[in-house]
Amino acid sequence: MAETIHQEKEIEKSFDSSIMKRLMHYAKSQWLLLGISIILMLLVTALDLAIPYVTKIAIDEYISPKQQQVYTLKDDPNVSLASDLSASLILPSISEKVLGTYKTTAYEPSVLYTEDGVTYLVKGMSRSKSLETFKLANDGQTATLDGVTYKVKSVTATELDVVKANNKHQILVLTLTLGSLLVISFFCAFGHTYLLNYGSQKIVYNMREELYSHIQNMSLSFFDKNPVGRLVTRVSNDMDNINEMFTNVLVTSIKDFLLLIGTLVVMSIIDFKLTLICFSTMPLVLISASIFRKKARNVQREVKVKLAKINATLAENINGMKIIQIFNKEKDIYEDFDAINTDFLKSTIAETRVYAIFRPTMNLAYSLSLGLLLWFGGGDAIKGAVELGVLVAFITYTQQFFRPIMDLSEKFNILQSSMASAERIFMLLDEKESIVNPTHPVPLANASAGRHFSGEIAFEDVWFSYQANPQTDDDYVLKGVSFKAGVGESIALVGATGSGKTTIISLLNRFYDIQKGRITIDGVDIRDVDKHKLREHIGIVLQDVFLFSGDIKSNIRLYNESITDENIKEIAKYVNADGFISKLPLGYDEPVVERGATLSAGQRQLLSFARALVFDPGILILDEATSNIDTETELLIQDAINKIIKGRTTLIVAHRLSTIQHASKIIVMSKGEIKEMGNHQELLSKRGMYYDLYTLQYSESVYN
Ligand SMILES: Nc1ncnc2c1ncn2[C@@H]1O[C@H](COP(=O)(O)OP(=O)(O)OP(=O)(O)O)[C@@H](O)[C@H]1O
Numbered sequence: 001m002a003e004t005i006h007q008e009k010e011i012e013k014s015f016d017s018s019i020m021k022r023l024m025h026y027a028k029s030q031w032l033l034l035g036i037s038i039i040l041m042l043l044v045t046a047l048d049l050a051i052p053y054v055t056k057i058a059i060d061e062y063i064s065p066k067q068q069q070v071y072t073l074k075d076d077p078n079v080s081l082a083s084d085l086s087a088s089l090i091l092p093s094i095s096e097k098v099l100g101t102y103k104t105t106a107y108e109p110s111v112l113y114t115e116d117g118v119t120y121l122v123k124g125m126s127r128s129k130s131l132e133t134f135k136l137a138n139d140g141q142t143a144t145l146d147g148v149t150y151k152v153k154s155v156t157a158t159e160l161d162v163v164k165a166n167n168k169h170q171i172l173v174l175t176l177t178l179g180s181l182l183v184i185s186f187f188c189a190f191g192h193t194y195l196l197n198y199g200s201q202k203i204v205y206n207m208r209e210e211l212y213s214h215i216q217n218m219s220l221s222f223f224d225k226n227p228v229g230r231l232v233t234r235v236s237n238d239m240d241n242i243n244e245m246f247t248n249v250l251v252t253s254i255k256d257f258l259l260l261i262g263t264l265v266v267m268s269i270i271d272f273k274l275t276l277i278c279f280s281t282m283p284l285v286l287i288s289a290s291i292f293r294k295k296a297r298n299v300q301r302e303v304k305v306k307l308a309k310i311n312a313t314l315a316e317n318i319n320g321m322k323i324i325q326i327f328n329k330e331k332d333i334y335e336d337f338d339a340i341n342t343d344f345l346k347s348t349i350a351e352t353r354v355y356a357i358f359r360p361t362m363n364l365a366y367s368l369s370l371g372l373l374l375w376f377g378g379g380d381a382i383k384g385a386v387e388l389g390v391l392v393a394f395i396t397y398t399q400q401f402f403r404p405i406m407d408l409s410e411k412f413n414i415l416q417s418s419m420a421s422a423e424r425i426f427m428l429l430d431e432k433e434s435i436v437n438p439t440h441p442v443p444l445a446n447a448s449a450g451r452h453f454s455g456e457i458a459f460e461d462v463w464f465s466y467q468a469n470p471q472t473d474d475d476y477v478l479k480g481v482s483f484k485a486g487v488g489e490s491i492a493l494v495g496a497t498g499s500g501k502t503t504i505i506s507l508l509n510r511f512y513d514i515q516k517g518r519i520t521i522d523g524v525d526i527r528d529v530d531k532h533k534l535r536e537h538i539g540i541v542l543q544d545v546f547l548f549s550g551d552i553k554s555n556i557r558l559y560n561e562s563i564t565d566e567n568i569k570e571i572a573k574y575v576n577a578d579g580f581i582s583k584l585p586l587g588y589d590e591p592v593v594e595r596g597a598t599l600s601a602g603q604r605q606l607l608s609f610a611r612a613l614v615f616d617p618g619i620l621i622l623d624e625a626t627s628n629i630d631t632e633t634e635l636l637i638q639d640a641i642n643k644i645i646k647g648r649t650t651l652i653v654a655h656r657l658s659t660i661q662h663a664s665k666i667i668v669m670s671k672g673e674i675k676e677m678g679n680h681q682e683l684l685s686k687r688g689m690y691y692d693l694y695t696l697q698y699s700e701s702v703y704n
Contacts, residue, residue: 015415019422023242026203033199034251040192041255047185049262051178052396056270057094058174059389062167066114066384069097069127070163071107091166094173112155112163113143119160123151129271131384200246208239211425219435220511224466229312234428238421245418249411256404256411263401271390277376278398281365285402288365289409292358296413299354302347304417310344313337359406366402373398435510441530444522455618455649456522457485457508463516464507470515477503479672480517485665490650492660494693495669501653505621508651509535521619539617539648543624545604552581553588556610563614571613575644576636577606602633609640620645623653657694666690 027034061068073088089110092102111122115136122143128134136143136152143152155163215231267275317324317333324333373394380386464478473479478500485491493501506512507519510526519526526534547555556572557563568588572578580603584590592599599607612620622641638659645652654660661680668676668683668690675689683690 016419016423019419019426022426023245023422026207027199027246029206030199030202033195033202037192037195037199038251038254040188040195041251042258043188044185044192045255045258045262047181047188048259048400049266051181051185052393052400053266053270054174054178054181055396056387056389056393058171058178059392060387061094061389062170062174064388065112065167066387067127067131068112068163068167070110070112070121071102072110072121072123074106074108091163094170113152119155121153121155123153125150130386134384196251197247200243203246204239204243207242207425208235211235211239211429214429214431217433218431219433220506221434221466221468222431227312229315233308233311234425238425241414241418241421242425244414245422249415249418253408253411253415256408260401260404260408263397267394267397267401270393271386274373274377274380274386274390274394277372278369278394278401280372281369284368285362285365285405288358288361289405292354292361292409293412295354296351296358296410297416299347299351300413300417303344303351306340306344306347309340313340358409362402362406366398369398369402370395435513435531437531438528441533442524442528444524444529444533454487454522455485456487456520457491457619457649457651458520458523459483459504459507459517460520461517462507462514462519464503464512464514466512476515477672478507478514481672481674482517483665483667483674483677485649485651487649488647489664490645490652490662492652492654492663492666493669494654494657494660494666494690495675499669500672501669502623505540505623505651505653508619508621509538509540536615537617538619538621539612539615540621541605541608541612541623545601545608547592547599547604547607549592551586551589551591552584552607555592555607556614558611558614560614567614568610572610575606575609575613575640577603577610577640579636580606600633602630602637605637606633606640609637609644613644618648620648620650621653622650624655624659657690657697668693 071090071092090102090107096102108124109126111125111127113120113122113131113134113136120136120140120143122145125143125145125148128145131145134143134145140154141152143150212235215235264275267278313336317337324330373391377386377391377394381388381391459481462478462481463476465476467475470476481500481504483491493504495501507514508526510519510531513527521529521534553565553568556568565588569578572581572588581588581590622645641652641659652660652663654663660666664679665677666680666683667674668688670689676683676686678686684694
């Protein structure tokens with residue numbers, strides 16, 4: 001595996017279609033939710049575009065109309081409104097106009113035109129986009145627009161009241177329409193956000209489960225190479241990034257993009273000249289957005305790398321707090337942390353600076369567009385070339401246009417870092433399990449009631465290196481190790497630190513695969529056996545007993561619900577653990593906190609004997625505790641060991657030679673090789689390495 005895969009350095013990644021395809025594969029399971037969410041989003045976008053348009057209609061047609069579309073009788077040459085208003089003029093509602101359901105055969109369009117407080121009816125004229133060329137004759141009888149002459153009649157105040165009453169009614173209709181659109185938009189936006197987040201969370205939930213179960217199945221060599229902090233970051237931070245990409249980037253970017261295009265189209269349809277004026281600031285917007293993207297990417301990368309450093313340092317310091325305090329190094333460690341923290345602060349300030357420049361620059365461009373719009377648009381409105389409602393709608397559309405530009409620039413960086421997160425997660429998921437379970441596992445020959453094997457162990461010329469491709473003999477940690485342990489025998493492994501004792505234990509459990517030779521149990525190569533079955537019946541008691549949060553009972557039972565409370569108590573009594581457990585305030589229900597920090601090393605060891613024994617293992621591995629344990633507990637432990645090794649093959653990694661004198665066989669290791677093998681008496685009489693070790697320890701114990 002490449003070393004760089006899980007490093008935090010590489011946090012940016014441009015758009016990668018293969019990664020996106022894989023992400024979409026996960027999204028498939030939530031297609032219905034995401035699909036509905038996208039439809040709702042389209043509705044919200046359409047409503048966002050429609051709302052300013054409705055305002056424009058309200059202003060231009062009914063609130064402050066310079067020209068208002070009405071309909072008069074076609075065959076009424078004299079236009080006598082006053083005499084029979086209802087017969088000569090109709091004021092259809094908006095829907096009637098839109099649907100064309102007013103009497104089109106009998107009525108023709110006319111315009112009510114207002115100038116200097118006086119309203120005229122221009123017969124036969126249709127509402128025009130621009131009144132720049134409109135001219136009312138001095139006698140007030142005719143008017144021309146674009147070279148066509150129309151008949152004009154001035155409208156009396158009474159007649160106007162009828163029109164105004166109709167307008168008021170129409171404004172009410174429009175207000176209700178606007179209100180309804182806003183309510184619909186509210187619910188659509190709610191549904192869109194809720195479903196999108198729900199779907200994304202579900203996608204990330206599935207991915208997180210897959211990732212966790214994948215990590216759980218990895219072999220120990222994988223964990224040797226991948227620090228815990230990084231794996232935690234993968235499952236938490238990187239997953240969060242993907243969640244953010246689904247919720248804040250992918251779908252919402254489509255919305256931003258559609259809104260951008262939609263606004264542009266609607267603006268161009270309403271008034272092309274004004275649209276060009278608004279977009280004259282685009283070069284400034286595009287240049288600053290691209291500068292921002294580059295700068296923001298750099299500062300964000302800095303912030304993330306520094307944050308990862310803070311997290312790693314914190315984890316290490318808090319874990320090692322006991323040592324820090326023992327060695328009185330609080331001040332030095334604090335200073336180290338302070339330096340890292342200051343570094344982090346500097347990068348966050350740099351990040352803030354970039355954002356603090358970008359957003360006001362965008363606001364400046366927006367204000368500039370607005371200024372130009374008011375200047376040119378306002379001038380045109382005075383001239384009658386642009387209607388007031390158009391100007392008002394443009395102000396809203398301009399604002400609506402700048403928001404997605406700002407969002408898209410900011411989201412682009414999230415997309416990049418999410419892509420990098422996704423890539424790292426996929427690389428982790430693609431990491432092959434190095435300890436492969438055989439497709440057709442060989443059943444262990446001597447399986448008997450309750451046990452998978454009887455427990456004969458053989459190492460046959462075993463060569464093993466922690467490196468994947470060892471080159472020289474020096475790269476090997478075990479060099480041609482061969483030994484046998486018959487059923488029920490106890491084998492002690494002794495030797496200097498680093499000689500390979502713990503490695504032998506790991507290999508027997510198949511935590512790593514060997515490069516050369518064979519390891520067999522009951523004559524079957526352990527690589528041909530189901531690894532879970534193999535481990536199930538090898539009980540291990542390690543020096544450093546790991547206790548999970550829960551209570552004493554659950555730590556012995558380890559999720560095996562078939563083990564009853566009575567079994568637990570019985571076994572605890574057998575291994576001399578019941579004595580201290582019963583003295584705990586809650587006994588077997590006493591909570592275990594912080595990996596059992598409130599228990600002594602000896603108590604933890606006794607607990608782990610009980611834990612190993614409840615499964616009645618055929619093979620037992622004991623990594624003897626090196627820490628000093630008081631004599632009384634030591635005796636209890638020794639007694640427990642003597643009891644638990646009975647009837648099973650036992651491998652003991654011994655640190656105190658005094659405890660292994662009764663072992664069937666003692667193996668003396670040095671630098672990965674077996675130097676001597678035999679029982680205590682045989683080895684002593686050899687006067688070799690074991691004799692030296694024994695006399696050394698014996699003399700130490702005498703002097704102590
Ligand atoms: N996970 C690992 N990755 C790489 N090298 C390792 C790993 N574990 C152990 N080693 C190396 O393998 C050699 C044997 O280590 P091992 O832990 O088996 O020794 P040991 O005899 O059990 O020592 P001790 O008595 O101190 O526990 C050592 O040189 C050690 O540095």
